[in-house]
Structures are given as C-alpha cells and as structure tokens.
Amino acid sequence: MLIQRLLAAIALIPLVLIILFFAPLSVFVVIMMIIGGIAAWEWAQFLHITNQQNKLFFALLMVVILAVLYFIPIPIELKITLYSVILSLSIIWWLIALILVITYPKTAHYWFNSITLKLLFAFFTLVPFFLGMVGLRSVNYSSNCYTGATLLLYVFVLVWATDTGAYFAGRSFGKRKLAPKVSPGKTVEGFIGGVSLAVVISVLAYFSNLINIKFNVFFISSLLAILVSVLGDLT
Template identity: 45%
Template structure:
C-alpha cells in the first residue's frame, strides 16, 4: 500500500503544481470544478445515497451550481470583492466551527444528523462549494498584476497541508502515544498533531523566506496555524462521516489513496478557511 501511495504521489504532485502555474484562471476553475463533481459523487455515499444514478445526479447538480455561480459573476472584478463569494467563504468558516463541535462531541453528536439525509447533503455542500471558491479566489488573486501570485499562495497552503499530514504521520508513527480523537480516527495522536504543526511551521518559514509572498508576518502566521489545524479538522470530519457510514475509503479512483475526498479532505477545510482569514478577516495580502 505504501509503495502505491508513494508512486501515485510522485505522479500527482507535479501535475498539481503544473496546473497551478500553467493553467489560466478559467482553465484552473474548470479543472477544480471537475474535482468537486467527483467529490460530490463520493459524498453521495457518505450521505446515504445508495444508487449510482442518485450520486451521478448529485455530482451533476453540484457542477451546475458551481458553473452557474461562476458564469453569473462579473469577470472583471476580483472574486474576493464580490458579496456572493464573501458569503460562501464566511459560511465555510461557520461550517468548520460547527464541524469542530460535531467531531468533539462524536458519537453523541451523530444523533443530530445520523438519520437525516438532507442534513448530510447540506454538510457536503458546505464542504465542497467553499472549497471550490477558496481555490479559484486564491488563484485569481492579483492575476492582473502578476499571473503567478495566486498560484504561489495556493501552493503555500497546499504545502502547509501536505507538511501537516506528513509530519503527523512520521511523528505519530515514531512517538505517538496519546490518542487525538479515538472515537473518530484511532490512528491519530497528539504527538502526531504537534509534529505536523512543527513541520508546517518549518515549511511556512522557508516558503516565506524564499518564495515571492507579500503579507503581514503576524497575520500570515495566525492564518497559517489556523489553516494547518483546519486541515486536521477536515480529515477528522470526513473520518467521522465514513465511520458512521461504515465506509473505509470514500472511493477507489486513486491507487493507494482511496477516493478524491480521501485526498482533498484536509484541503476542503484549509483552503477556504485560509482564504477567508487572509483576504476577508485580516486583509493581509
């Protein structure tokens, strides 16, 4: 399994970086939309949609919703200045605070949504739609001044998340003794969490030193720490829904990694939370 994970990662990471820097905003948005549709297909299983046709319709409706939003917004204005996008990013911040409460209260909190398919579908919308707008909003940031500014910011967030995930795995395997959330994800430990945050901090320092980022240092530090913690929450939240549904992997599209949601669960929280904080709360870039 580890062999397949490493091979797949070595293939996917260059493709992701190339998409960030080589695709224009519209092309990048379309690729992100396709990823979100695949994520919606997989979320259908977490929501209790048993038939293939129901999940296909969920993916199609998700794609239509995102496309409708995208093509009804004025193209000449930065997304971060539009009330529609701002509302989505603020809603994301509220949702992940609520998700934190659900994870901390699990399994008791599952009584609130276990038997409600509409509520689980709403949770999916609040996860996938803000992820899309966080991605495209950061990618479009200052595109008129420098085509690569937004790409650098997205790469920064992704490296934070990958660093937190890799550091948590390595430190957890070597030092892990105290369970972080045993009822949700028994494999995660406090030692792994701390190791992941340390790894993210090192990446943040190196990236800030050598990459062309321009942000208020204190604001960037706060946003980065919260984004790294949010990435852990995103992972735990998906684990909670999978555990409740008796599902090991959200899908089987990526060899050794499971489904699309299994790969982007951390990013679905980290990207919109970081975008909301850095662009709307602190207005730091």
C-alpha cells in the same frame, strides 16, 4: 502505506504544478468544477446514495451549482458579497464540525439520519473549497499570473507537511489517541509532529520572500490552514 504515499506524490506533484502554473485561469476553474463533482460523487456515500445514476446526478448537480456561482451575470460587487456570505457561513460550519468531532458520538443522532443537514454539510464544504481555490488562483492574475499559483502551492505544501509530519511522528512516537472515537489511528504526538513541521515550512516560506504578505496576516492564515487541514482529516 509509505510506498503508496510516495508513489502518489511522484505521480501527482508534476500534475499539480502543471495545473497551477501553466493552465490558464479558465482551464483551472473548469478543473476545479470537475474536482468538485468528483468530491460530490464521493460525498454521495455519506448521504447513503448507492444508485450509480443518483450519484452521477448529485455530482453533476454540484458542478452546475459551481458553474452558476462562477458565471452568474451579476455585478462584481454583488458577486463578491455573495461569495463573502458563503465563506462566512462556511466558517460557522467548520466551527460546528469541530464541536461535532469533539462530542462524537454523543451528538451523532442530531445529523446522522438527516439528509438535509448532510446536504448542507456538502454545500458548505465543497462550495467554499471551490471558491477558495479559484479565489487564491485569481490573486493579482492580471499583472502576475504566478502570484495566485504560488499562494496555492504554499497552501498545498502546508497541508502535505502537516500530513507527512503527523504520519512519521505518529508512527515513531504515537501513544495517546487524539480522537479515538472519530479516527482511532490519529495520535496527539502525530498532531504535534504534523503541526510542528508545517510551522517550520511556514517560517521558511516567509523568510524566503516568495510571498509578500505582512507577517501577522501570513502567520495567522498559515496556522488556520494547518489546523483546518487537521480538522478536515478528522471529519
């Protein structure tokens, strides 16, 4: 397992850096659309879609949705409002996801056989992911194209640190199950280890002055990213 993680990291990290720092914004957007389509293909299993053609249709439909949202010819103010509404609704979805994780499997009957709810879950997971990635990459792009890339890299490092810290802490000290009915392998000790390592990374990042953001905004945003990454791993 560890060797697989290391090999995956060795293969992916250079590719991620190239996409973040060297790909033009337009290319980055297209790549994110493709990733959204691949994610939708995987999500199709959650919808009990087994036919390959139907899975492909669902994946292409997601790509079309993302393309329409990005390229829709409306005033920028209206587009920002639309994105803000979607992102706000996604926050509600993540709060619902937290409740569903805590109460699983008691509340599973509310959504398990509902295609409509599962489609909503897909929309409010994959679309905000796309908007967030593109939004961060676009930060200050006209004057410094590396600002958004640095922010995204920081988010990635936080997620990787959370996952890595949880893995090693869980293997070394894990005894108490975090959510045994959802993910039996996750432990409280792993959770603490993952969050602790990510917090250390965030402190180092702040005092390195690589990211020029007020401390309270930086800390709250970082903590939310860490906790959401844990919740995303459980859901």
